[in-house]
Amino acid sequence: MEIVVRTKTYEELKEWLKPDDKIVLMSCNVCVKGCGLGGKRILERLQKKLEKDGYKVIFSELAGFTCNRDILEDMKTSPVTKKYFDEATAIIPIACHDGIENVEHVFNDKRIFHGYKSLGVGSISLKEGVKLEVPFDASLIEKLGIGDDGILIKDAAQKLGYYTGGF
Incomplete structure (x- = not known):
């Protein structure tokens, strides 16, 4: 996704x-x-x-x-x-x-x-929420501190100055 x-x-x-x-x-x-x-x-x-x-x-x-x-x-x-x-x-x-x-x-x-x-591809689960796992821009791995388990979308958005949720 x-x-x-x-x-x-x-x-x-x-x-x-x-x-x-x-x-x-x-x-x-x-x-x-x-x-x-x-x-x-x-x-x-x-x-x-x-x-x-x-x-x-x-x-x-x-x-x-x-x-x-x-x-x-x-x-x-x-x-x-x-x-x-x-x-x-x-x-x-x-x-x-x-x-x-x-x-x-x-x-x-x-x-x-x-x-x-679009930041990349990832997964969604009711337990863990939405996660970015493979960013399209490889520099985001280090910038966001993306580990093997990915990063929650809300944390990635906050670090990048973007938003989650509707208007």
Whole structure:
């Protein structure tokens, strides 16, 4: 599983948005959900916050797994969802790095928010939580003190100045 952290605060998200944006929210329902950053509950909570702050969210959707470009292509052309993506000016994808890049590729005429970073691969367990075990950047092994058992995502995020959990 990819281990993903949030790199932006809610305030930074609001600074990125324009007052007249028509926003589509989407979340991967695999890795970022496992990391506690995405999924239906997180989407609903973010939509409520944005709407409370006066932003126009026109659509919110679980996207299966956003690293599968075919799913995104289907969302773009489906009779059910096409109208929302045609109308949108900004898309906020809650996804890993690959997922965000796929969203940018498929919806290349939209502004895409970058607020998440893939640190590497790891595991999740109810007993131990989410752990980063093999970072994509080998220098993080020493920087974070990653041992044979990995490092908890909350500890890695804190050491790197990133965040866990939804906005």
